[in-house]
Each structure stands twice: as structure tokens, then as C-alpha cells.
Amino acid sequence: MRRWAVCWLVAAALLLLSRARADTSAPGGPRLLHVPTASKTTEQGVLTPVPVTLEVPVDLPARRALLHYHVFGTSAWRTLELHREGARYAGAIPCLEVGEMTREVRYYIRVHDAEGAVIAFSGTRSAPYIVAIHHPSARPDLALAALRCPDPAECPPGLPGCPSAEVERIPCSRDRDCEGGLSCGWDGFCGDDPRRRNWFGVDLVQGAGLLATQGACSVSSQESSGYACYRSRDGAIYTGRPVYSNEPLALGLAPTRVQLSYERLLFYDTSLGVRVGYAFAGEGPTLPGAAGFVPYSVEIVARYWLGRDPFAARGLRAYLALGGGFAEYDVRVDVRVREDPNSPTYTQGGNDLEQTLRVWKRAGDAFVSLGAGATYPFTESFSASVELSVCQAFPFPASIATGSVGLRAGFR
Amino acid sequence: MTRFPGERRVLPSNSVTWHRFILLLPLLSCACSADAVPEPEPTLDTKGAFIAVAADEGDYQLLRTLAVLGSGRDDDAFFVLPYLAKPGSFDEARELAQDPALPVGEVTAVGRRSITSREWRVVWFRSVSSEEQAAFR
Numbered sequence: 097m098r099r100w101a102v103c104w105l106v107a108a109a110l111l112l113l114s115r116a117r118a119d120t121s122a123p124g125g126p127r128l129l130h131v132p133t134a135s136k137t138t139e140q141g142v143l144t145p146v147p148v149t150l151e152v153p154v155d156l157p158a159r160r161a162l163l164h165y166h167v168f169g170t171s172a173w174r175t176l177e178l179h180r181e182g183a184r185y186a187g188a189i190p191c192l193e194v195g196e197m198t199r200e201v202r203y204y205i206r207v208h209d210a211e212g213a214v215i216a217f218s219g220t221r222s223a224p225y226i227v228a229i230h231h232p233s234a235r236p237d238l239a240l241a242a243l244r245c246p247d248p249a250e251c252p253p254g255l256p257g258c259p260s261a262e263v264e265r266i267p268c269s270r271d272r273d274c275e276g277g278l279s280c281g282w283d284g285f286c287g288d289d290p291r292r293r294n295w296f297g298v299d300l301v302q303g304a305g306l307l308a309t310q311g312a313c314s315v316s317s318q319e320s321s322g323y324a325c326y327r328s329r330d331g332a333i334y335t336g337r338p339v340y341s342n343e344p345l346a347l348g349l350a351p352t353r354v355q356l357s358y359e360r361l362l363f364y365d366t367s368l369g370v371r372v373g374y375a376f377a378g379e380g381p382t383l384p385g386a387a388g389f390v391p392y393s394v395e396i397v398a399r400y401w402l403g404r405d406p407f408a409a410r411g412l413r414a415y416l417a418l419g420g421g422f423a424e425y426d427v428r429v430d431v432r433v434r435e436d437p438n439s440p441t442y443t444q445g446g447n448d449l450e451q452t453l454r455v456w457k458r459a460g461d462a463f464v465s466l467g468a469g470a471t472y473p474f475t476e477s478f479s480a481s482v483e484l485s486v487c488q489a490f491p492f493p494a495s496i497a498t499g500s501v502g503l504r505a506g507f508r
Numbered sequence: 509m510t511r512f513p514g515e516r517r518v519l520p521s522n523s524v525t526w527h528r529f530i531l532l533l534p535l536l537s538c539a540c541s542a543d544a545v546p547e548p549e550p551t552l553d554t555k556g557a558f559i560a561v562a563a564d565e566g567d568y569q570l571l572r573t574l575a576v577l578g579s580g581r582d583d584d585a586f587f588v589l590p591y592l593a594k595p596g597s598f599d600e601a602r603e604l605a606q607d608p609a610l611p612v613g614e615v616t617a618v619g620r621r622s623i624t625s626r627e628w629r630v631v632w633f634r635s636v637s638s639e640e641q642a643a644f645r
Contacts, residue, residue: 329608336635339547437550437557437633445637448606449550 136219139228141238142196143245146189146227150178150205152216159210161185162263164221164275165203167193173221173276176260178205187260191245194229201227212267212284221275279508282363291407292477292506297357299481299502301373303350305427306495307457309343313433322458322492324383325431327451333383336447337439346455348429350496351378353393357502364408365401367415370394373423380426380456389458395421395465410473417467417485424460425489425496431455459494463487471504479504550633552623553580558634559588560601562627567594570601571623574615574636584620589613589640598629605632615643 140146146165152158161178167189174193178185189201204219219225230238265285268274274286281287311317313325313334325334354376359369373393382388397419406413434450467485474480481504487496550557553576560568570591578584592611595601604610 341547434547435633435635436548437554437635438548445556445635445640446608447635449633 136224137226137228139230139235139238140194141235142194142198142229142231143191144194144238145191146194146201146203148178148187148189148203148205150185150207150218151183152185152207154183156207156216157209158185158207158215160208160267161205162208162266163187163189163203163205163260165189165193165201166224167195167201168199169197175263175266177263178260189227190260196231197229198231198234199229201229203227208267208273209269211269212273212280213269214273289508290409290476291361292508293361293407294507295357295359295361295367295369295504296507297355297359297481297502297504299355299357299371299483299500301353301355301498301500303353303378303425303427303487303496303498305348305350305425305429305457305459306497307346307348307427307429307455309346309429309431309455311338311340312343312431312455312457313338313453314340318383324381324386324456324458325433325453326381326456327447328430328454329451330446332444332446334433334447334453335444336433337436337441338433339436341434343431346429346431348427349378350425350427350498351375351391355393355500355502359397359399359504361407364405365403367399367401369397369399371397371419371421375424378426378428380428380458389426390424390461393421393423395419395423395463397465410476412470412472413479414470415468417465417469417483419467419485420462420464422461423463423487423489424458425463425487425494427457427459427494427496429455429457457492457494459489459492459496461489462491463489463496465498467498469500473506477506479506550630552620552628552630554630554633556633556636557630558601558605558632559623560595560598560629560631561623563594565594567596568598568601570595570604570610570631571618572605572612572634574640578620582619582621582624586618586620586623588616588618589643590616598631601629602631605634608634 148163150161152161163176163178164173165176166173176187176189178187189203194201202224204221204224205217206214207216209215232238265287266274266278267284268280268286269284271279274280277288278286279289281289312323315335317323318325326332327334352375353373355371355373357369357371359367361367371394373395375391375393379389379391397417399415399417401407402414402416431453432450433453435447437449465485465487467483469481469483471479471481481502483500485498487498489496552559553573555573555575557573559571559573561571563569570593571588572591573586573588575587576584577587590613591604592613593604595604
């Protein structure tokens, strides 16, 4: 009779107080099924299961109720699934777990929804219910007639009326659904995940741009296409009348950037990150009246990591990347220009029939990029990375190839 | 099977494909050069043109056209900048003309005939600066 008193004591408290929503519940977080401190401690005899019954409010989308218990003298918390009986969840800490020694059994209950998220709880690991187990020699009033636990083979766990089934894997939908240093895995269960899911990095990035130089130094190109041309001889801004000749594509250096990045592993092989950069070298001159170079850049990048669950083990991790964002690229090339000596609208003096101009193209401000790279972890938390990518800047176009090297630090 | 007895077969078995490719080559080259614009050349009358004119001493005099008064006849007046260098050939004149620091004399007026009656050639061009134009005025 004593054990059923324990059961109903807890159940009644839960029932009454769960309906009165506790003020301590976090907005959007799991609901606290509050129980007064006085009722969180009870007593019973040895070799007796600890019955637990929970009545969950009907408006809670409860899917499972898990009982987490710890027997004094053991190292780990264990978990049982309470079975549903109408509006209630019921179960018991097995008799064999209680044993015949005087000690304490601690437990708390968490209610999960269909996605595994904890939506309500009663008791916590730090403030659990406590059942003091007494030996008949000290408390003969708690002793039952049969001082023997039933054979588990006679009543398989999980069946109605039998001990609760032990839960090996705790369902979850996010890390805060897990306890004891565990994190929520992508399989929807808590576990000791070796993966570092949050990666901070610093990279040094060097770009090289491919430019169309045909007609690049015409006045209209300099006014509206992001080009700026300067005479090699005296550095003057070129405003001559070039012939629209067949100049080839030209390759030139683009700015050197330092980038800080944060990347979150979203799945076994997929990550999403943001990179913020600053161009500290390679900025070109700005034409009078034109907008200045913006050295800052920001990029959103998604990566597909090759291989099977590459973050579960150490080793070279290769990836493909797709990104886009904001950046300006000043690309510098030298272009041969031939003057049209018969232009009727000649204004600038000192332009030779043929000359080489220093051309800057300010490309951007948006871009999309496609790349590939690899990281090599020195430890579980630190890795080095290399990446090659191709960017297409727009609306002021240029094709930019970038190479980067960097370091990454991973956190759970 | 070759067309002539002495002809060696050099094309691969799928020679039809190669024939088509070879036939397309001129078209491809046309496509590449279709955007090219003929490069206009400076003439004697072009303001800023460098002209090398044969001199009596066997070398050449380097002049630069600043302005032309007239309509293309022999009695047109040319206002030129005479350079102090004496190139020995047109090629040397072309090299010298590309030096912006080449010593120059005062603006001089000459007749078209005095140029065209001798061996002459336009060797270079540099657009006239405002300072050079001011010297003429």
C-alpha cells in the first residue's frame, strides 16, 4: 500500500499543479509540471519497485514520457519509457534496481513531442524527486510481505503491468533536449557526438581577375562600366579616343583579403556559413566623382562535404562550395591602346598613337561563387583549410578566381 | 581510297569529319576578326602627326603638325613644331618621335609643297596638348 501511496502522491501533485501553469516556464521552452518541494521526497522499503504515474495536460502534444532515474551508488542515469494509460503515463523503477540496500533513488520525468523535443518536465537532474529506500530493520512499516523481486523473465519489460522498458536512446530535436553533456544528433536522438558542429575560421584570400579589355578605356566604359585607365607614362587619367580593337582577355591581380568565418554543420555532409572579409591590399584608385572602394565583404556559403559522415572521424575532408554575397574587386591589368588620330572630338593631349595603359576594373558589388576545398584536422577542434573558387561579379562583371588558406577552430 | 595514285592517305578514316572541320576553319577565323575595326592612320594633315621629311644633308627632319591652313592644295600652310633631332631613317624618326622629352624648336609655318616635294612619311602621332596648342596661338 505504501508504494501506491507514493504513486498517487506524485500523480496528484502533477495533476493539480500542471494545470496551473508555472511562472517559471521559459517562453517557447518546455513546460514545467511543477511539484512542491515537500512532495518531492518520499520513502519506501527495499526490494520494491518505485511506481510513477504522470498525468499530462490534454493540450500538450505529448508523444512519449521518459523517466530518468539514478540509483545511489551507480554512475549513470538510466531511462525508462512510461507507458500510456489514457490520459496518464505510468511505469515503475524496477524492483531489481532498487535492490535490498538502503539508499536513495532519484528521478525526474520529461515529456517529448513527436519530433523528440522536450515539451514538459517534472523534476530535473539537479532537482529530482527523491525516494529514500529503507531496510525493514529500520522501517518495518515499509516492508512488504514478499521480500523478493519477481523474475524479469516472467514479466517482460514494457508489457502492461510489467516493469517499464529501458530506453537506450533519448529522443530529441535540439541540443537542449539532451542532458549530461550529450547533444542532439541528426538521427533525432541524444548522443555523445564527436562532431564539431560550429567552426570559426580565419582565411587569407588572394584573387585574380579575368577581364574583357576590348573598349575598356573608352570614355563610356570608364563612366559606366567600372573601368579606370591611367597612362603609364605620367599617371594621368586617360580620356583619349581609343580604337575599338581586338584586345584579348587579360588576367590581373585582385585584392588580398582577410576573412573571418563562422560555419555551422547542418547535417552529416552539409554546412552553411558566413564569411566577413576586409581587403587590406590591392585597392585601386578611384576616379574623381566615383564611389570609393568598399573593402568589406560578406558572403553566405553552403558546403557539401564529400564522403560518408566526414566529421565523425579525423582525416582529410573535401568539399564543394556554393556561395554568394557582396564584395568589390579591383582588378589591375595592362592594356595596349591605339589612338584614333582622326577623331573629331579629341580633347586630351599627350596620347601616343600606341601606348600601354594601366587599367583598373572595379567589379561587383554582388557575386556568386563556386569552389572546392579541403580541410585537414590537426586535432578534433583545429584544422587547416585550402580553397579554390571561381566568382562571377555583377552587375559590373568580372570573373575572379580566388585561392585561400586558413585555420579553423571547431566547437560543439 | 586516294584520289591520285601518288597521293598518300593522311586523313584518318573519319575524313569526312576532318574535311568539315577544315572547311569551318576560315569561318571561325572570320568570326574572331569580325569585331576588329580598321586602325585609322594619321595623315600629313592630322593634328599631332609626326612627319619625317628628307633633308638636304641626307638625314631627315622631324616635324609635327599643329594646324593646317588650306584645303588640301599645294599652297596650304602648315604650322609645325620642328624637332631638333636629325634621324637618319624613318625607323629612327619613329623611335625618336615616341620620346616626349625630345627637344623642340619654335612653331614654324611651311608650305605643303616643301614637304610633299621631298621624301616624307608620317611616322607617329601624339595628340596635341593644351600647352603645345597654346604655343601655336
